[in-house]
Amino acid sequence: MNSFEIIGQQQMCGEIVPQGAKNEALQVISAALLSPETIIIENLPNILDVNNLILLLQELGVEVNRLSDNVCSFKAENVNIEYMQTPEFRKRASSLRGSVLIMGPLLARFGKAFFPKPGGDNIGRRRLDTHFIGFQTLGAKFEYDSNDTFYTVNADNLKGTYMLLDEASVTGTANIVMAATLANGTTTIYNAACEPYIQQLCKMLVKMGAKIEGIGSNLLTITGVTQLRGCQHTLLPDMIEVGSFIGMAAMTKSEITIKNARPDQLGLIPSAFERMGIKMEIGTNDIFVPSQEKYQIETFIDGSIMTIADAPWPGLTPDLLSIFLVIATQAGGSVLIHQKMFESRLFFVDKLIEMGARIILCDPHRATVIGHNQEISLRAGTMASPDIRAGVALLIAALSAKGKSIIHNIDQIDRGYQFIDKRLNNIGANIIRRS
DSSP, X not given: OOEEEXXXXXXXXXXXXXXXXXXXXXXXXXXXGGOSSEEEEESOOOOHHHHHHHHHHHHTTOXXXXXXXXXXXXXXXXXXXXXXXXXXXXXXXXXXXXXXXXHHHHHHHHSEEEEEOOOOOOSSOOOOXXXXXXXXXXXXXXXXETTTTEEEEEOSSOBOOEEEOSSOOHHHHHHHHHHHTTSBSEEEEESOOOOHHHHHHHHHHHHTTOEEEOTTSSEEEEEOOSOOOOEXXXXXXXXXXXXXXXXXXXXXXXXXXXXXXXXXXXXXXXXXXXXXXXXXXXXXXXXEEOOOXXXXXXXXXXXXXXXXXXXXXXXXXXXXXXXXXXXXXXXXXXXXXEOOSOTTTTTTHHHHHHTTOOEEEEETTEEEEEOOTTSSOOBOOEEEOOSHHHHHHHHHHHHHSBSEEEEEOTHHHHTTSTTHHHHHHTXXXXXXXXX
16 A cells, blocks of 8 residues: 655745646546547546546547647547446446546437446545436436446437436536537526536537537536537646645645646635635736745634635535645634535544644534644644545645654545645655555
8 A cells, every 4th residue: 555654844835736627637538428539638637536537438449549648639439338337347437436427428429328336535425316317307217226236327319408406516417418418409407517627528518519508607508419529628727736735835834836726717715715814926827825934714704713614616615625624723713614515524634633633523514623823733643545635635734744644545645636746845845655
């Protein structure tokens, strides 16, 4: 099992460039299945989840060429749909939750798709009902084998219709939109997710010849077409990584410039960090985080304790709640972190408490953090990464702690962060990868 060995309290200084957006990558790679023509995707992050999805497409028969480190071409001219019923497919697909995104494109283009229960982060229930209810509303037949947790959807002809999603699921919206692009007639999706990832997917589909209105809102209208063509698409920078770097700079008193951060696509993320007392200079395309000896959490106007909570876009993304929680441990003041979406995502706080953080876990969704105001350092420790986002939060804690920390199970971090140890070492961190 791979591990990180971190010597903490190293102040970093320099420039760092965020990778391409992981969540967007999983959607647009899956969208390549909608067309037999060549699709080129640029700024792909070189991370486990993305690379595993690319391997899955190759095993389905998609011709994939790596044109450079972060650019790939995809040509889904000869797709072997029957591969989805093999043990090899079940094993690979079940290890990657994002692979569920291939179902919408395959259903739209080939009239059927099969899928095992997906894996991914252990952060609580992540139901797939929105995906399959959407497919059924478009006219597909859904079957579920509870004995081996295997899903099947079939449709001779998908038909456009109106639907009101039961939740603004990002992957659910993406899957339904991709299926609707080749359906007969017009599909209207209300309560659609409208994250930048979805906007980017829709813009790519429009380049491919899809007809989509309402991009950026929660009401999407898709007029089906008979076929889609190839295109070229560039991913946005990963806003979760941008947020991670902002939090890391504050926690370690470092001076960092985040290049090509696309602040215009970050929504409430910068203002949420400012509420935590973190100073930033936001330029047209870059974010400069100066070295701060201390940062003070704001209160609400009436003086009550600040609450940082996730919400569907344009609210704060839940993927950053772990980062806000860890940086609060060294802030001045107190904050309530409310993780509404996943009931197990806060369970890594026991590791922070062992490091000396003052945290009260109120229930599976809420934790109150009383900051040390940089007056007491966290203690180094040995821990394991439970999921991608908690893993990076623990890495940030270790970078600020006094002494040498060990983080095991770093494959979880590698799933979402490209060469994070090398990139941070380039600006002054001291991280050693052990195998």
